[in-house]
Amino acid sequence: MDRPSLMRLFSACDVNKSGRIEFGDFTAVCRELNVPESEIRTLFDRFDADEDGFIDYNEFSSRFQEVSQTLDVSTFAALTCSSPSRAGAGPWEDFVGRIDVEFQLSER
Numbered sequence: 001m002d003r004p005s006l007m008r009l010f011s012a013c014d015v016n017k018s019g020r021i022e023f024g025d026f027t028a029v030c031r032e033l034n035v036p037e038s039e040i041r042t043l044f045d046r047f048d049a050d051e052d053g054f055i056d057y058n059e060f061s062s063r064f065q066e067v068s069q070t071l072d073v074s075t076f077a078a079l080t081c082s083s084p085s086r087a088g089a090g091p092w093e094d095f096v097g098r099i100d101v102e103f104q105l106s107e108r
Contacts (some may be wrong), residue, residue, distance in 0.1 A: 001064065010060050021047075021055040043067060 001009070011020075015025040023044055030040045046067050047055045 003061075006061050006064060007057070009064075010057050013055075013060075019056075023053070026055065058070065 004018055004075060010021070013021045013025060013029045016022070016029050018025075023041075026044045026047075030043065031037075035043065044055070045051075047059055047063050049059050
């Protein structure tokens with residue numbers, strides 16, 4: 001993933017816009033993506049390499065490839081979304097689509 005895309009993804013995961021991803025932010029995003037509750041803490045801990053309780057951009061960007069391979073975001077595409085306007089789209093596509101829309105709006 002290129003740097004601008006990774007920065008947009010980080011920003012989307014930083015739900016409260018603190019400049020870092022706290023566990024609550026991470027949990028909200030994981031729930032939106034239908035990540036099983038039992039896996040959320042494990043994934044967070046894999047990103048939070050220095051174990052300070054949050055994920056900064058450096059941790060996020062350096063660990064994203066490894067963690068995303070473990071998470072296998074392609075499995076989200078197979079999950080059915082509840083949005084009728086995006087029938088057949090999965091949570092991952094909806095999430096990425098929302099990021100793109102939010103980014104375009106912020107650019108204006």
